[in-house]
Amino acid sequence: MQVLLFTHSVMRWLVLGSLGWSFYKAYVAYTNNKPFTKTLNKLRHWTATVAHIQLMIGIILYSQSQTVKALFAGLSGNGHITDPVFFGVIHITLMLLAVVLVTLGSAMAKRKSSDSEKSKTMYIWFGVALLVIFVAIPWPFSPLAQRPYIRPL
Template structure:
């Protein structure tokens, strides 16, 4: 089961990142171009939200079925924090990515309360881009491309 979830988490990440990048760029271009916020823009942003949430759920399942999870009881917090690889997988990657999904969700929620298209694009552009940057900062790139 672990291997299946790990592969799913890895491949879904490509799709989620691509859609999130597209949603961020769309929002920034809409903001800077003073476009009207249309159904197409709503759907692009919604897909970014949905795909990132699905990625989070897959990641949480992977976290708890991973053999690394047992390290919490084996070597404890001090041992995990001393080992950079364990710290990345067990602390940094999950916490930063949860924070990123929270920011994306805040952006989605705040855009709905805005009256003008420019403000809608602004909220989505700001929060989705911040979330994307956080996600990109904690991807284990050396493992991802090998």
């Protein structure tokens, strides 16, 4: 379980990096009316792939998590946002939403006819997904739930 937690923690940075870079490159391509290159298309594809891998690891962790099991056992606290509530409801819901946004944005961008439409679609959908992910991550400074930037093994 520790290896999966570590992997999920490290993959967070790959998801954020690829999504942030994809968002930036699509925005630059759109605002500067540049072509939707093969490189940008590969970036679109691999960003969605990394997000899906992270989701699969997260679902495995969710199904095995003692914190989530505590929520379903009724040990979630006194109405405040506790770790069981955050991870059992908020984190999983927002992350699923974010991966759906990445998936839809990637699929829609791939199917657009013009380069400008592809770039615009990618930067809008990926940008919204990035915002959702930033809210859903248990940052060390978060008032909802705190975890280190990288979990130790």
